[in-house]
Amino acid sequence: MTSPRFLTAVSLIAVAFAAACQTAPTPQSEETTTAVDTVFNPAERGQELFTEYCQSCHGAEGRGNGPLAELLKIPPPDLTLITERANGVFPVDMLATYIDGRGGVESHGTRNMPVWGNIWTDTEGGADADQAVAEQISELIEFIRSIQEDIPDL
Numbered sequence: 527m528t529s530p531r532f533l534t535a536v537s538l539i540a541v542a543f544a545a546a547c548q549t550a551p552t553p554q555s556e557e558t559t560t561a562v563d564t565v566f567n568p569a570e571r572g573q574e575l576f577t578e579y580c581q582s583c584h585g586a587e588g589r590g591n592g593p594l595a596e597l598l599k600i601p602p603p604d605l606t607l608i609t610e611r612a613n614g615v616f617p618v619d620m621l622a623t624y625i626d627g628r629g630g631v632e633s634h635g636t637r638n639m640p641v642w643g644n645i646w647t648d649t650e651g652g653a654d655a656d657q658a659v660a661e662q663i664s665e666l667i668e669f670i671r672s673i674q675e676d677i678p679d680l
């Protein structure tokens with residue numbers, strides 16, 4: 527015969543188990559935390575843009591070995607060595623001007639790289655076009671910054 531004491535013990539365990547289940551974190555709260563952790567990261571956005579517009583020539587990691595590289599008269603430079611070539615200072619303004627390309631004399635001929643300022647102004651359109659172009663360029667620059675090779679000690 528089952529003793530009343532045994533039944534009480536069983537029901538206490540059941541209650542404890544139910545309580546434990548309720549205090550376990552729900553998947554929903556974990557999702558919320560991840561969303562907060564991955565708030566807008568310019569370098570990550572820049573990497574997406576780079577994959578879309580730049581890797582065909584510069585290669586996925588910016589090393590100058592994209593599938594179109596060998597068809598160009600001027601080989602695309604290795605973008606991971608920009609800081610090294612600029613004597614240790616990452617040249618943000620030079621890059622912004624170069625990627626945009628609208629100001630340079632080389633945009634009228636010798637340049638092999640597309641003039642992104644023109645292309646994106648056309649595709650973005652509208653009054654906010656210049657602002658949108660500037661944003662994309664600064665995101666790309668943050669990605670390029672993130673792939674710079676460490677400079678060896680001299």
Ligand code: HEC
Pocket residue numbers: 576579580581582583584594598600601602603605608611621624625636637638639640642666
């Ligand atoms: C059609 C091939 C091609 C594509 C696509 C391309 N580039 Fe270039 N890029 C070049 C070539 C070639 C050069 C070397 C200079 C020249 O001929 O314009 C260059 C030069 C550069 C430079 C100058 C580097 C230095 O050290 O002086 C930067 C920065 C650059 N590209 C960034 C980009 C970014 C960012 C994108 C995408 C938005 C991109 N490129 C897309 C071909 C390309």
